[in-house]
Amino acid sequence: MTPSDLRAFHQAIFARDGLHIAVVGDIDANTLRERLDQLFGDLPEQQTLVPVYDVAPKLGQLVEENYDLPQTSLTLAWPGVKPSAPDFYAAVLLNDILGGSYLTSRLYEEVRQKRGLAYHVSSELTLDSLLVTTETRSDCAAQTLSIVRDVVKQMAQQGPTGAELKASKKHLIGAYAIDQLGSTRSIADRLLDLQIHKADVDYNQRRARSIGRVTLKQVKAAAKKLLSAEPAILVVGPPLGGKDE
Numbered sequence: 001m002t003p004s005d006l007r008a009f010h011q012a013i014f015a016r017d018g019l020h021i022a023v024v025g026d027i028d029a030n031t032l033r034e035r036l037d038q039l040f041g042d043l044p045e046q047q048t049l050v051p052v053y054d055v056a057p058k059l060g061q062l063v064e065e066n067y068d069l070p071q072t073s074l075t076l077a078w079p080g081v082k083p084s085a086p087d088f089y090a091a092v093l094l095n096d097i098l099g100g101s102y103l104t105s106r107l108y109e110e111v112r113q114k115r116g117l118a119y120h121v122s123s124e125l126t127l128d129s130l131l132v133t134t135e136t137r138s139d140c141a142a143q144t145l146s147i148v149r150d151v152v153k154q155m156a157q158q159g160p161t162g163a164e165l166k167a168s169k170k171h172l173i174g175a176y177a178i179d180q181l182g183s184t185r186s187i188a189d190r191l192l193d194l195q196i197h198k199a200d201v202d203y204n205q206r207r208a209r210s211i212g213r214v215t216l217k218q219v220k221a222a223a224k225k226l227l228s229a230e231p232a233i234l235v236v237g238p239p240l241g242g243k244d245e
Contacts, residue, residue, distance in 0.1 A: 011044075011048070012047060012048045012049050013047055013049060014043055014044070014047075015043055015044040015045060015046050015047040015048075016040060016043050016044070016045055016046075017045060017046045017047055018047045018049075019040060019043070020192055020195045020196055021036065021192075022188045022189070022190075022191035022192040022195065023188065024184040024185075024187045024188040024191070025184050057077055057079070057080075057128050057129055057232060058232060059077065059078070059079070059229050059230055059231060059232045060229070060230035060231070060232065061232050061233070062232075062233045062235070063232070063233065063234045063235070064234075064235045064236075064239060064240065065234070065235070065236045065237075066237075066238065066239050067236060067237055067238070068238060069138060069236075069237045069238065070137065070138055071135050071136065071137060071138060071237065072135065072136055072137070072138045072141035072235060072236065072237030072238065073133070073134075073135050073234075073235070073236040073237060074132075074133065074134050074135070074136070074141065074144060074145055074148070074233070074234070074235055075131060075132070075133050075233070075234040076131070076132040076133075076145075076148060076149075076152075076231045076232070076233050076234075077129040077130070077131050077132075077231055077232040077233075077234075078129065078130040078132075078152070078226050078227055078229055078231050079129065079130065079225075079226050079229055080125060080126050080127055080128045080129040080130050080226075081125065081130075081222075081226070082127055083127075083197060083199075087218065087221070087222050087225070089210045089211050089213075089214050090214050090218040090219045090221065090222040091125055091130070091222045091226060092125060092172065092211070093160075093165060093168050093169065093172065093211065093214055093219050093222075094155075094160070094219050094222045094223050094226070095123050095124070095125040095130060096168045096171065096172055097155075097160045097164045097165070097168050097219075098123045098130075098132075098151070098152070098155055099121060099122045099123030099124075099132055100122065100123055100124065100125070101168065101171055102122060104167070104171075105122070105123070106151050106155065107121045107122065107123060107132065107134075107148065107151055108121055108122075110147055110150075110151050111134060111144060111147055111148065111151075115147070117136050117137075117140050117143065117144045117147070118134045118135060118136045118144060119135070120133075120134060120135060121133070121134035121148070122134070130226055130227070132148055132152070134148065138237050138238045141235065141237060141238075141240060142240050145233070145235075145240070149231075152227050152231075153227075155223050155227055156223055156224055156226075156227035156228045157224075158220075159216070159219060159220030159221075159223045159224070160216070160219055160220070160223070162216050165214075165216050165219055169211055169212060169214070172211055173208045173211055173212065176204075176207070176208070181204075
């Protein structure tokens, strides 16, 4: 990567047609319009980026980046779900139960709470993947990886319980305002995210209803669909020594 590469990227991406803006605070429309013109009016009208097409993640592989470190980073990837998919909210609830809810998820319970193998372990649902990430002592990496895979396998085969689903719905609906709308900065961030994903203005109201309608059967189906695949695994740290499974 060279300075000329960065300058070329800057020229390609910084243009008005690729700009999304969210503003929250004590400002009127006319003043905001003037300030936006001052800040962004000199940008080119159109970006010159080459389109990036959707690709399917390559699963079922183990990639090891060997470093002599005291701590190993583990990342596992399963298929993801796009927000427009019919089972999106079922996948959102599945992710929350698996590892998205930091202190109550299955991964947290098995990896940290019961065994103390990691300070942090979580899952995240993206457009392309459902990702599980954690860091652990290098001499515990193989054990931690095995436990993560066991937790995911059990979820794929049996799905969550009714009690887990009820608690997850309560958490995702009840904590949303605190997590996403607790300050002017967080409100602006959320409005920007809705623009980028082309969500309707009533998304916040529809979200709660959509989550509330999800059934246990639907979440179990999402678990089987997403987590039955063989994951891609990235290990950064000392070699696992053939104990990755």
